[in-house]
Structure formats: C-alpha cells, structure tokens
Amino acid sequence: DYSALAGLVISIKEYRDKLNQYYEENRNLILSGRHSASIAHDIRSLNIGVAGFLNLVLNRLGETQEGTIPKVDKRGLIMARDNSRQIENLLKNFSMFNRSELIIYRDTDLVKVVRDKLNSLKSRVDYERKFNFDLDVPQGDSGLLVDADWFSTVIENLVKNSIEACEKNCHISVKIIKTCTKVVLTFEDNSGGIPADLLPHIFNPFVSSKKRGQGLGLANARKVVEDQEGEISVKNKEGRGAVFTIEFPLSP
Numbered sequence: 135d136y137s138a139l140a141g142l143v144i145s146i147k148e149y150r151d152k153l154n155q156y157y158e159e160n161r162n163l164i165l166s167g168r169h170s171a172s173i174a175h176d177i178r179s180l181n182i183g184v185a186g187f188l189n190l191v192l193n194r195l196g197e198t199q200e201g202t203i204p205k206v207d208k209r210g211l212i213m214a215r216d217n218s219r220q221i222e223n224l225l226k227n228f229s230m231f232n233r234s235e236l237i238i239y240r241d242t243d244l245v246k247v248v249r250d251k252l253n254s255l256k257s258r259v260d261y262e263r264k265f266n267f268d269l270d271v272p273q274g275d276s277g278l279l280v281d282a283d284w285f286s287t288v289i290e291n292l293v294k295n296s297i298e299a300c301e302k303n304c305h306i307s308v309k310i311i312k313t314c315t316k317v318v319l320t321f322e323d324n325s326g327g328i329p330a331d332l333l334p335h336i337f338n339p340f341v342s343s344k345k346r347g348q349g350l351g352l353a354n355a356r357k358v359v360e361d362q363e364g365e366i367s368v369k370n371k372e373g374r375g376a377v378f379t380i381e382f383p384l385s386p
C-alpha cells in the first residue's frame with residue numbers, strides 16, 4: 135500500500151522538522167543543560183579551596199565559640215578570595231547566558247561606563263599589578279547611552295580574557311571614536327592573539343581553550359552588545375595581540 139508508505143514518509147518528515155524547530159528554539163537551553171555538569175564540577179573544585187581555608191582558620195580557633203582570627207598564611211586567604219571571585223564570575227556568566235532576554239536600562243554614557251569600569255578593575259588588588267591600560271576618548275560624552283551594569287560586565291569579560299592570555303605585563307588600549315553616524319569602541323591587548331582555529335567561533339557559547347573556562351564571557355558580551363543594537367567583532371593584530379571592535383549606530 136503505497137499511500138500508507140507515503141503517509142509514513144510525510145509524518146517522519148514532519149516529525150524531523152518539528153524536532154529541528156524545537157532544537158532551534160531551545161538551543162541555548164540544551165547547550166546549557168549539557169554543560170551544567172561541568173560547571174557544577176568547576177564550582178565544587180573552586181569551593182574546596184574556600185572551605186578548606188575557612189576550616190583551617192576555624193581549627194586554629196579551637197572549640198570555643200568566640201576568638202580573634204589567628205595568624206594565618208596570607209596566601210591561603212588570597213586563594214580563598216580568588217576562588218570565591220571565580221565562582222561569582224562563573225555564576226554571573228552562567229545565569230546571564232540562561233536569561234532569554236536581558237532587561238536593558240540605557241542609563242549611562244558609554245565613556246563613563248568604560249572609564250569607571252577600567253578604573254575599578256585596576257584598583258582591585260588581584261588585578262592592579264597584572265595590567266595597565268590607556269584610554270582615549272572624545273571630549274565630553276559619546277552621546278550614546280548604554281546599560282551601565284550589563285556593559286560593565288562586557289568590559290570585565292574582555293579585560294579578564296586579556297589578562298588570562300598575556301604572559302605578564304598585560305597592556306590594554308581602549309579607544310572610543312565618535313562620528314556622525316556611529317560610536318566605535320576598540321579594545322586592543324598585547325596577548326599572543328586568538329588561536330587561528332578558534333577565531334571564527336569565539337563568540338559562540340561554550341567555546342574555550344582554557345582548562346577552567348566556561349566559554350561564556352564573549353557569548354555574553356555579544357548578547358549585551360546586540361541587545362543594545364551594536365555589533366562586536368574581533369581580529370588579530372599584526373605582531374601580537376587581539377583587537378575587539380564594538381560598533382553602535384547613532385540615531386540621527
């Protein structure tokens with residue numbers, strides 16, 4: 135019975151189309167589900183460092199309920215702080231990625247957000263000796279409002295990548311150029327550049343060359359930029375380093 139067979143072929147095709155559509159609609163959810171086990175694993179190993187250090191301090195304090203912090207090795211304290219910061223960053227990027235939509239408040243001028251965030255990163259003890267930056271911006275405002283919170287995360291993710299890619303003395307040059315039609319931000323570092331095989335894919339989620347990298351920093355950066363009608367791209371500089379370019383159109 136050929137008509138039954140034809141019917142079966144059609145229904146298999148419909149089923150396949152539905153499956154593809156489901157995959158397209160839920161791609162991020164599926165990817166994020168697949169990676170949640172490895173993310174949970176990373177958080178647990180980072181937390182061992184935090185809990186281990188706290189245990190050490192508590193053991194020194196003994197059985198009593200009260201007491202002052204005993205002399206501890208500062209390196210343990212630094213490790214606990216760094217691990218806890220990594221957990222914070224991991225969770226921030228993971229939950230950001232899982233949001234279907236970002237709520238955007240265009241509340242602050244781009245120049246102010248970039249300047250404030252770079253200065254605040256520079257003043258963090260764990261960052262201060264690792265990097266330097268120079269900032270070249272137009273006089274006054276850029277004329278473009280962005281979401282201060284979300285955009286600060288973009289800057290933080292870019293700086294973090296540069297620091298992680300530089301062997302030492304990481305230098306970052308940030309420029310904001312304003313024309314009649316657009317505002318362009320370039321972010322240049324002196325790292326070894328992006329590995330050629332990764333270059334076309336680095337804005338895709340879960341692409342990472344790092345032992346403990348989620349591969350979400352740049353996927354989230356792109357999400358924030360695109361939600362604010364911008365575009366982000368990257369290329370390797372001749373010589374050394376990577377250049378990220380973020381372009382926003384200016385409404386007339």
Ligand SMILES: Nc1ncnc2c1ncn2[C@@H]1O[C@H](COP(=O)(O)OP(=O)(O)OP(=O)(O)O)[C@@H](O)[C@H]1O
Nearest residue numbers: 295296299325327328342343347348349350351352
């Ligand atoms: N400035 C850079 N210099 C060299 N390589 C870079 C630079 N920025 C990104 N990369 C490459 O792109 C990959 C993806 O970056 P992304 O920030 O999305 O993820 P990650 O840094 O690996 O992990 P996460 O940011 O989630 O902790 C990195 O693993 C690295 O290989």
Ligand SMILES: [Mg+2]
Nearest residue numbers: 291295351352
């Ligand atoms: Mg990163």
